[in-house]
Amino acid sequence: MNEDIQAVLARYPPHAISQFISVRQLIFLLANENELSPVEETLKWGEPSYKVKSGSAIRIDWKAKDPNFIKVYFHCQTILLETFKELYPKDFMYEGNRAIAIPLTSMIEHTPLRHCLTLALQYHTLKHQPLLGA
Template sequence: MNPDVQAKFDNYPKDARRQLETVRKLILAIAAENKLGYVEETLKWGEASYSAKGGTAIRIDWKPKDPDIIKVFFHCQTNLIETFKEIYRDEFEYEGSRAIVIPLSANIEQVPLAHCIGLALQYHNLKNLPLLGV
């Protein structure tokens, strides 16, 4: 793990850190499964950020003002959230055109977050397809 990201994670409450680490592992696993190559892990705007060649950045964070949730952020100038709202209307709560809201109590493995992450990691290859080729 990038040392800056590790330091950020170390400062989260236990339940938030656990959920964020699960999302991080999911991002890395999806990139490996799809043979997307190196995933850059950095801090951007104080949030853990992940990107692979051919994709758009995914950021994840927890904030004290919303202590029961984490957010998975996607670039707001893409049509990712719009697509997710179309195909996963009832599975998630959304924050505008930029984030999926995940409760700390959610079982990430039982929601379609993996599919959303896969679309983001391959976004530039899919962006011209209707509904990103879904």
């Protein structure tokens, strides 16, 4: 994890760091399992951002104004959130066409987040298929 990401995490409470790390590890695991290009980890708009060549950027952040959630952001000009809402209407809290809000108390392995992240990581190869080929 690079120093910029570590600096962002330094302002998170411990339970938010734990959830952040779970989501981050899942992104790297999925990229590896699906034999996607290396994950680029950077800061975009002050938030940790993850991207592979064939995918759309995924950002993760915790904000003090909404302290019980970690947010997973997706590019608003994609059909990712629209697809997630269609596939998983009751599994997440959604913020418009930008984010999934994940409670810090939830176990991400018990949510369909794995599928959503996989779709985002493969977005450019799936974007012309109905429901992203799901």
